[in-house]
Amino acid sequence: MPKRRSAGSAQYHHGDLRRVLIDTALTLVNQEGTWNFTLREVARRAGVSHAAPYNHFADKAALLADVAARGFDGLRARTEAAARRHPRSPRQQLIAVAVAYVGFGVDRPGHYRLMFGGELAEEGRYPELQRAAEAAFAVLVRTLQDGQRVGEVRAGSLRDQAVAAWSLVHGLTMLLIDGRLSVTGLGGAGSDRYARAVATTLVDGLEA
Amino acid sequence: MPKRRSAGSAQYHHGDLRRVLIDTALTLVNQEGTWNFTLREVARRAGVSHAAPYNHFADKAALLADVAARGFDGLRARTEAAARRHPRSPRQQLIAVAVAYVGFGVDRPGHYRLMFGGELAEEGRYPELQRAAEAAFAVLVRTLQDGQRVGEVRAGSLRDQAVAAWSLVHGLTMLLIDGRLSVTGLGGAGSDRYARAVATTLVDGLEA
């Protein structure tokens, strides 16, 4: 039986409006490919007044920050899963992580763009978002660390190597999302191929 | 003597409002680091009514597209100048181009972000913008081509190599602009060092 809807007041209190707003915003981000939609539209779709969101978020940016943080969680999960599939060879693992990373972004252009483009990273507001982003970054670092230990990756600054790897997958993802690399036909396969080719070049450059 | 301001009507016609609007918008992009400013604000600073811009641009996005195109022109000029400084070694040239590329973005975060993030690339509107972007991309391609000819870069798909190089510098620039890589202190020197390290890894990966 429902928790507290007994007084027939047509669920005046939503129960979990905060989560509903995040879900709605995420849906809109993926549908529109942007976060130009209005906060009032989010409220409308959630079935509440346009002022209701302010009970749960300081402003529109705060809501978007939560949506972005959820994105980094998903990115981490997907790349970690890819890494687990290649426990033996860090080189194969790095390539698999790269393909998974790019695939995540290409599948959700709007969400990925928000994660990076939303000016939400500036000035250390939204610490939870920052933590989520760093956790996603850490997957690359661990893979490279394993590679150094096994001797498949040359010794050297782990941070520099990780920056190179992250720059590469992030840059490729953005260029693909922006439509700046013609992947005519092929669909997702085209971006997979690019990711694999590009990651292979990197692995060669990192060879011991 | 002035062209046609003889009737003392306080320069009713601006003469070159179109260019003034682009300059004003560019100044705002660099000041704010975003293109969230309003079109009305641009008009205000240009000293015209809020409706005047519509005589020269279809909408706000069209104005921003021109600002972005000018950015790609500058990026091409800066990387080409860097390339000219190392005519002998394509390897050195590639590294110099990478440093120049990243430096351009780090110097003008708002402008660089607009060039890529403004959703202006989608769907082939703004063909002039697209041409400018491709011309900037071509600098990398030419450098790699020279490298292959001289034998400093391994034979293989020029396009794949160029995509790798572009992904790398683009990704690094974005991560630096977003403040996702702590360049504590050092200022621009920190990003130069990253650019050099990352580009060196790439060059190693492309070695013949």
Added chain:
DNA sequence: ACCTGAACACCGTTCAAGT
């Protein structure tokens, strides 16, 4: 504690009207 409705100070864009 959470939600609503009215209100404020804005926008982008359009359009008749002026010169």
Added chain:
DNA sequence: ACCTGAACACCGTTCAAGT
């Protein structure tokens, strides 16, 4: 040909008031 001022249909955000 280019610019203005009024007008339209919106926003994000605040706040008193309700339950």
